[in-house]
Amino acid sequence: MVIHWFRRDLRLDDNAALYHALSQHENVQCIFIFDKNILDKLADKDDARVTFIYNQLMNIQNRLAEIGSDLKIYYGHPDEIWQNIIQELKPSAVFTNKDYEPYAKERDQKIAELLASNDIIFNAYKDHVIFEEDEITKDDGDPYVVFTPYSRKWKSKLAETHIASYENKKYFNHFIKTNSSPKISLEEMGFEENSMDFPSITTQVGIIKNYGEKRNFPGIEGTSRLSVHFRFGTISIREKVRRGKSLSEKWLNELIWRDFYSQILYHFPHVKNGSFRSKYDAISWKNSKDHFDAWCQGKTGYGLVDAGMRELNATGFMHNRVRMVVASFLTKHLLIDWRWGEAYFARKLLDFDLASNNGGWQWASGSGVDAAPYFRIFNPYTQIQKFDKDHTYIKKWVPEWGTNQYVTEIVNHKEARELCLKTYKEALDNV
Numbered sequence: 001m002v003i004h005w006f007r008r009d010l011r012l013d014d015n016a017a018l019y020h021a022l023s024q025h026e027n028v029q030c031i032f033i034f035d036k037n038i039l040d041k042l043a044d045k046d047d048a049r050v051t052f053i054y055n056q057l058m059n060i061q062n063r064l065a066e067i068g069s070d071l072k073i074y075y076g077h078p079d080e081i082w083q084n085i086i087q088e089l090k091p092s093a094v095f096t097n098k099d100y101e102p103y104a105k106e107r108d109q110k111i112a113e114l115l116a117s118n119d120i121i122f123n124a125y126k127d128h129v130i131f132e133e134d135e136i137t138k139d140d141g142d143p144y145v146v147f148t149p150y151s152r153k154w155k156s157k158l159a160e161t162h163i164a165s166y167e168n169k170k171y172f173n174h175f176i177k178t179n180s181s182p183k184i185s186l187e188e189m190g191f192e193e194n195s196m197d198f199p200s201i202t203t204q205v206g207i208i209k210n211y212g213e214k215r216n217f218p219g220i221e222g223t224s225r226l227s228v229h230f231r232f233g234t235i236s237i238r239e240k241v242r243r244g245k246s247l248s249e250k251w252l253n254e255l256i257w258r259d260f261y262s263q264i265l266y267h268f269p270h271v272k273n274g275s276f277r278s279k280y281d282a283i284s285w286k287n288s289k290d291h292f293d294a295w296c297q298g299k300t301g302y303g304l305v306d307a308g309m310r311e312l313n314a315t316g317f318m319h320n321r322v323r324m325v326v327a328s329f330l331t332k333h334l335l336i337d338w339r340w341g342e343a344y345f346a347r348k349l350l351d352f353d354l355a356s357n358n359g360g361w362q363w364a365s366g367s368g369v370d371a372a373p374y375f376r377i378f379n380p381y382t383q384i385q386k387f388d389k390d391h392t393y394i395k396k397w398v399p400e401w402g403t404n405q406y407v408t409e410i411v412n413h414k415e416a417r418e419l420c421l422k423t424y425k426e427a428l429d430n431v
């Protein structure tokens with residue numbers, strides 16, 4: 001028998017590693033490991049992402065049960081769990097899809113060695129992105145650090161084979177025939193169910209078609225809201241790229257940003273802890289705890305910033321335009337280290353993804369790849385004029401906005417802007 005190990009690819013259809021397992025072997029056992037190394041770091045016991053994963057695993061389990069098979073779910077440290085699995089199941093090979101985050105790469109390296117020492121083959125496939133690692137580089141082999149030429153090369157290299165679906169269904173009779181095993185509950189892992197509504201897995205064709213005109217306005221349903229599904233692999237990137245190609249080049253570009261940031265993290269893992277442009281590490285952040293708390297709670301007195309933070313706290317989602325505004329406000333108006341904001345997003349976003357989140361934060365603070373120059377500071381008033389003119393979005397999340405119940409601005413825009421320019425300039429001139 002062989003094992004398919006699910007991680008951020010939580011679906012049975014059009015799944016690369018699962019396809020290879022099923023098409024090459026007749027006894028495929030599916031497993032998932034709730035990783036204590038990750039779960040122990042989560043601050044909130046009702047973390048919605050744990051519920052999301054759990055629900056998705058139950059969907060997979062139900063489909064497997066209909067076929068007469070089973071998903072085994074483990075909970076613990078992966079290296080210890082794998083020692084047990086090797087004894088319990090005695091697989092001849094393990095199939096999985098690659099995860100490019102630094103922790104995952106290190107974990108997989110160790111598991112691959114453990115498996116090899118037991119004569120078990122570890123097969124890892126590309127599934128999460130269209131182009132991985134160094135598949136798209138400059139002609140001299142160096143990685144791209146600017147998006148436009150990267151996306152041009154990406155598009156010129158894209159062939160039908162990169163976006164063809166894996167027809168897993170053809171081989172569904174190759175899942176191992178076995179009874180359903182007992183399943184660990186969320187409570188047994190120390191978590192509570194979160195009753196939050198998760199974004200739907202289906203998107204209206206109209207949203208993608210009209211994306212170019214509507215994507216920047218947080219008050220309307222102008223974006224796909226598929227990010228949590230891309231994050232956990234509940235949808236296939238190949239299918240969505242086919243959609244983007246036929247319906248909207250602008251939307252396709254967003255999917256390319258996702259690949260772009262993934263390869264940045266792969267080539268420049270130092271971005272996980274520090275600025276991509278190291279001279280930005282010299283900025284002397286003010287890091288006011290009170291200002292940070294006001295920002296987290298959506299009580300800065302700036303309507304669009306507060307609406308965004310309240311949307312994030314209530315739903316685990318924030319519109320991209322507003323993510324840019326709140327991130328710029330934190331790093332530039334409040335002079336708070338982008339890593340604080342990055343960590344808060346990591347705790348709250350359902351779609352949290354290290355590569356895209358880090359890329360977005362470093363872009364906003366000016367320290368990242370292809371970032372706007374530091375002296376371009378978003379004006380929180382004109383952003384409202386341009387993108388939420390009739391205040392639909394602000395009023396939805398900050399009903400008291402514009403009344404005397406609303407908090408006063410915690411910093412003065414003009415003064416904050418000047419202080420930011422001075423602080424950035426001092427740091428960057430001195431290195």
Ligand SMILES: Cc1cc2nc3c(=O)[nH]c(=O)nc-3n(C[C@H](O)[C@H](O)[C@H](O)COP(=O)(O)OP(=O)(O)OC[C@H]3O[C@@H](n4cnc5c(N)ncnc54)[C@H](O)[C@@H]3O)c2cc1C
Pocket residue numbers: 215223224225226227228230231254255257258261318319320321323324327345349351352353354356357358359360361364
């Ligand atoms: C400070 C900051 C932090 C961010 N953190 C994350 C994060 O943790 N996880 C995340 O998936 N995205 C992140 N983004 C990117 C973007 O805001 C979200 O992907 C998008 O808002 C999700 O909404 P949607 O699914 O409706 O996207 P759509 O606009 O419909 O786009 C389709 C898909 O393309 C991808 N995408 C879109 N924009 C970007 C982008 N700028 N960079 C990378 N991928 C993109 C996403 O997978 C998204 O679901 C961040 C952006 C900023 C400015």
